[in-house]
Amino acid sequence: MERHFEKELEELKDRLVWMGSLAERAVHQSVQAVLDGEKDMANRVIEEEPAINEMQIEVDERVVKLLATQQIMAGDLRFAIAVSRINGDLERIGDQAVNIAQSALRILRHPRVKPYVDLPRMSEIAEEMVRDSLNSLVRRDVELARNVLARDDVVDSLRNQIFRELLTYMMENSAVVFPAFELILVAKNLERIADHATNIAEDVIFMVVGRDVRHPALDRR
């Protein structure tokens, strides 16, 4: 029974990591579609997103089943609750990628606004935050999770920089108001992706520190 439970927890973790890699790829491709004006890539992100939604439903069902059939300890419970929440965050990262892909399709209809210097940087950090938040889950690594939290400020300051730059363009040339506004929405979506990665990192800390404080004997696991 105990062994089966451990195995199922490991499998759920693998599933989340897989979902996370799909979500991260969707983010990357959607931003690429914005930067390169790639219509096909934008459409692909939109088409592939339902796969992430299906995984979310599957993980939710498995968590409920797992909890219902086992007697478990507080540490594992925290883990199961964290899985359930992280699952929701990953699904919403997929939604944000779809929003970005839709912006890409609208931006295509306008002339190019600017060289987009800060947007790829912001996207890169947000993608890394998603990846590292899941790495922190896999390794139960509180330090890495805290490091993800710290990067949220970098994302916010890049966002402000992007806003300021685009608003300046808007003031100088009213013809770019629409495409510049779409880029602002993309930056908002990236900010939200970073927020979801932050939520995941907070859940990892809740899970690990909760166990550490209450069950110091289980630390080594």
Place this chain on the structure above:
Amino acid sequence: MERHFEKELEELKDRLVWMGSLAERAVHQSVQAVLDGEKDMANRVIEEEPAINEMQIEVDERVVKLLATQQIMAGDLRFAIAVSRINGDLERIGDQAVNIAQSALRILRHPRVKPYVDLPRMSEIAEEMVRDSLNSLVRRDVELARNVLARDDVVDSLRNQIFRELLTYMMENSAVVFPAFELILVAKNLERIADHATNIAEDVIFMVVGRDVRHPALDRR
């Protein structure tokens, strides 16, 4: 034991409803601060938000404790998981209210942009969605929860209307770009609040329909 468990679930529900009313009031006051240029009200929202955060931590601890000390059925498990997620959504609604209050403080420094016709309407609907999502939880009312989901489209279309209007102002008069942009951010925050209410309604459906399908005998509860 069974009785104690029921009682604790009821108390957790009451706690969420209380948190929800604090979050809803924060949203209402923050938007009021934008509309009326009320600096003191904006500051009050910012000062009072930590109370919501503290409640979130308390509810999380209680859910983990509850799950750890009881043998429970799948339906109640879904309830406990839903409580834990709804808790997170309510805390984030509080965060969004703080963002709106901060926008209010920045907007105050600029001349008034427009009569803000659609913003109060959007806020009203978002606040109602928060309230009804919690009502659907209390009454296990799937119809009401579905009704909340349906209203998300109304919010999105109001948001688009507000965007269009403000972007037109920006194009006509570059002097209003900054305050009009702050109002766009407020509309984005309200959209996100409606999204959190939608998440809550989805959790209620997950919880109730899951139980109905698997435990039809418990329907009446």
